[in-house]
Amino acid sequence: MNAALFYTGMVVAAILMGVSLIYAVIYRRERAVRYFVWLMACRLIYAGGVIMELQADALPGKEWFRSIQQIALVLSVPLFILFVLDLYNRDKWRRFSSHLIIFGPFVGWAIVVATDFRTGLIYASKQLVNGHLETVRTPLALSVNLLCFTIIATGLVFVVRYIRSARPEVRKAGMWVLVLCCIPVLFELAKLTVPDLQVWLLPISVYTGFLGMIMLWLVVRNRLFSIVPMARQQIIDTQREGFLIADHNGRIVDHNGYVQPLLLDSEDGSLIGLYINDVLSGWPEWKEACLQMRTERMEIRGGGRLPDRVFILDVYPLLSQRGRKHGTVSVLFDITEKQRHLEQIASLNQLKDQLFTVVSHDIRDPLALQVSLIELLEESRYSLQSDQRELVDTLSEQIRNTYTMAENLLEWFRVQKEGFSLRADGFDLSQIVREACRSLTLRSEVKQVRLVNEVPDDFRIHADREAILLIVRNLLSNAIKFSRRGGTVLIRAQEEKREWLLAVRDDGIGMDDTQLRLLFDDASLDTLPGTEGEKGAGLGLMVSRRFLQLSGGRLRVESAPGKGSTFYIHLPKEGGRSNEGADPGR
Numbered sequence: 001m002n003a004a005l006f007y008t009g010m011v012v013a014a015i016l017m018g019v020s021l022i023y024a025v026i027y028r029r030e031r032a033v034r035y036f037v038w039l040m041a042c043r044l045i046y047a048g049g050v051i052m053e054l055q056a057d058a059l060p061g062k063e064w065f066r067s068i069q070q071i072a073l074v075l076s077v078p079l080f081i082l083f084v085l086d087l088y089n090r091d092k093w094r095r096f097s098s099h100l101i102i103f104g105p106f107v108g109w110a111i112v113v114a115t116d117f118r119t120g121l122i123y124a125s126k127q128l129v130n131g132h133l134e135t136v137r138t139p140l141a142l143s144v145n146l147l148c149f150t151i152i153a154t155g156l157v158f159v160v161r162y163i164r165s166a167r168p169e170v171r172k173a174g175m176w177v178l179v180l181c182c183i184p185v186l187f188e189l190a191k192l193t194v195p196d197l198q199v200w201l202l203p204i205s206v207y208t209g210f211l212g213m214i215m216l217w218l219v220v221r222n223r224l225f226s227i228v229p230m231a232r233q234q235i236i237d238t239q240r241e242g243f244l245i246a247d248h249n250g251r252i253v254d255h256n257g258y259v260q261p262l263l264l265d266s267e268d269g270s271l272i273g274l275y276i277n278d279v280l281s282g283w284p285e286w287k288e289a290c291l292q293m294r295t296e297r298m299e300i301r302g303g304g305r306l307p308d309r310v311f312i313l314d315v316y317p318l319l320s321q322r323g324r325k326h327g328t329v330s331v332l333f334d335i336t337e338k339q340r341h342l343e344q345i346a347s348l349n350q351l352k353d354q355l356f357t358v359v360s361h362d363i364r365d366p367l368a369l370q371v372s373l374i375e376l377l378e379e380s381r382y383s384l385q386s387d388q389r390e391l392v393d394t395l396s397e398q399i400r401n402t403y404t405m406a407e408n409l410l411e412w413f414r415v416q417k418e419g420f421s422l423r424a425d426g427f428d429l430s431q432i433v434r435e436a437c438r439s440l441t442l443r444s445e446v447k448q449v450r451l452v453n454e455v456p457d458d459f460r461i462h463a464d465r466e467a468i469l470l471i472v473r474n475l476l477s478n479a480i481k482f483s484r485r486g487g488t489v490l491i492r493a494q495e496e497k498r499e500w501l502l503a504v505r506d507d508g509i510g511m512d513d514t515q516l517r518l519l520f521d522d523a524s525l526d527t528l529p530g531t532e533g534e535k536g537a538g539l540g541l542m543v544s545r546r547f548l549q550l551s552g553g554r555l556r557v558e559s560a561p562g563k564g565s566t567f568y569i570h571l572p573k574e575g576g577r578s579n580e581g582a583d584p585g586r
Contacts, residue, residue: 010054014047027320035083039076043184046072053133062133063117063126070122071110073188077148078102084155087162109144136195145192152185241311242332245318246290248325250276259332261305286330289315293325299335310339367403374399378442393446397534400443404477404540407470422464422550429502430455432465433491436473440480447532449483451476455493461500463571467547472502474540475567479506481530482565499553502569511559519557520545 021040027033046069053065081102085093092098116122125136137145156178163174242258252271263271263279271279280287282303289296295316302309312333318326374396384392430453437444437451444451461468472491479489483506490505509531511519519541529535541555548555552572559565 010047010051014044014051017044017047032083032086035079035086038079039083042072042076042079057131059126059128059133060117062128066133066135067113067116070113074106074110074113074148075103077151078106080152080155084158087159134195137192142192149185149189149192156182241334244271244330244332245327246276246330247327248293250291252276252279253327262302262309262311262332264304267305286313286315290328290330293317293328308336309334310336367399367406370399371403393442396442397446404473422467422547424463424551425465426460426462427465428457429459429461429468429493429500430457432469433472433493436469436476437491439473440476443477444480444489447480447483448486449480450488451480452488452490455491455502459493459495461571462573463551463553464547467551468571471544471547471569472504474544475504475569477540478567479504479508479565481534482506482528483508484531498573500571500573502571503566504569505564505566507564510561510563510565511557512561516557516559520555 017040021037021044024033024037024040028037049065049068049072053062053069056062056065082093082099093102112119112121121138122141123135124138127134159178160175163171163178242262243254243256244252244259244263245254246252252274255271260271261267276287276290280290283300285296285298286300289298296314298313300311300313301307302311312335314331314333316329316331318329320326374392377392378396382389433453433455437453440451476489476491483489487507491503492505493500493502495501515528527535545555548569548571554570556568556570557565558568
């Protein structure tokens with residue numbers, strides 16, 4: 001009866017090891033667990049070998065099952081090495097070539113163990129004493145066994161360091177699991193150092209399987225196979241500033257030091273064990289994302305001892321291999337400085353707009369007065385002497401160029417203001433063209449360039465009047481600038497099915513392909529001198545294009561060296577926006 005209970009106890013202990021193995025197999029794809037499964041398998045084989053050895057009567061049978069036990073123990077060492085490396089994310093050791101390097105020496109030694117009945121390299125003596133197998137190891141076997149225990153002890157140090165870096169709740173459970181796993185190792189060490197205790201320690205090493213039930217309870221209760229690897233990996237992948245981990249019940253299980261001053265008013269106290277409902281009451285959206293375990297991204301204001309901080313918050317659910325939600329990870333990025341810079345930029349932009357509003361009047365009014373004065377001189381220029389007329393013409397050109405440049409510059413900054421929009425209305429395009437020609441009359445007369453307006457009377461379009469006037473004036477100014485003395489600038493307009501088309505054509509020097517490509521490059525404000533050395537700032541065409549884009553229209557050009565240029569203004573009838581950017585040709 002006692003023998004039956006003895007063997008029944010060992011079988012039950014082995015079954016409990018098998019239950020732990022099955023649970024580990026379920027999570028075999030998780031980090032480190034994939035090697036823990038094989039460690040448990042070796043332990044189960046070892047237990048089976050012990051039971052079968054005790055059942056055997058003859059010496060050869062006992063030797064055979066003792067060899068199975070030793071092979072299982074030898075192969076546990078490289079598996080334990082890979083288990084530790086996997087904990088520390090050393091993925092390069094998961095390659096097949098790396099496995100060969102680690103397993104090679106131990107597989108070789110396992111072969112030596114299996115063939116000891118011929119070589120005698122493992123045991124110096126083997127004998128049956130009262131039905132039990134007693135052995136004495138050779139110095140070589142003792143040396144190899146001590147080396148294996150040294151490797152295991154070193155690995156345990158790294159496992160302890162890893163567990164100490166885990167969250168407090170898992171840290172305690174992990175330490176208990178480690179202690180339970182070390183007990184069988186201690187029994188094996190005792191069997192090695194005190195051979196006389198082999199008879200007693202051999203079955204006890206199997207009975208330690210009952211400790212596996214406690215270990216399994218700790219693993220299941222704390223989800224050591226599911227939440228720890230996922231949380232650790234996800235935090236490593238996403239952490240930048242602060243993180244907070246909550247379980248599926250909304251209880252905080254881990255956080256880093258940066259989160260504590262955000263959520264607590266005092267330095268004393270801990271967030272571990274507190275509930276999301278209480279801690280995150282000041283951030284309803286954050287609280288709901290954690291309780292519902294859904295992915296969210298939001299901007300939040302600080303609290304606790306960091307009331308002036310601004311954060312971008314990412315909430316991620318923690319999913320098991322089967323897709324079950326076990327909690328959430330909240331990752332916080334401090335964007336306070338970025339927010340302050342944006343506010344400073346907005347403030348500076350507002351100040352810039354105010355300055356340009358004031359300066360625009362201070363620039364326009366004196367220049368307009370100078371233009372009026374020069375017009376008075378121009379009216380009496382024929383009564384002046386030739387050298388005086390030349391002086392008036394030069395002064396007029398400079399003043400009008402300055403006025404046009406200032407007008408374009410101020411208009412450009414005006415359209416860059418946020419919320420700026422054009423006011424479309426119906427008007428006569430021929431009147432706009434006449435007005436633009438009239439403002440450039442003196443300039444064209446000085447250069448003897450003839451402006452020909454062929455736009456039909458009462459040619460009505462729907463657009464912003466001032467914007468179209470500015471565009472036409474800029475194009476006419478450019479045409480005069482690049483026309484030869486005595487040339488002609490022709491302005492035509494026609495109505496098409498979906499748009500109005502205005503063309504400004506000159507017979508000047510024209511442009512080559514390279515100049516055409518650079519013509520609409522906003523990054524370059526370089527401008528070519530005119531046929532008589534006229535200079536410009538290069539703003540007119542850029543401002544014209546911007547106004548046309550805001551009007552839903554576009555600007556294109558056809559040109560060839562020595563054959564002049566033709567600029568086409570396309571304006572949609574329905575005020576829709578066309579493709580932005582200029583089209584140099586059809």
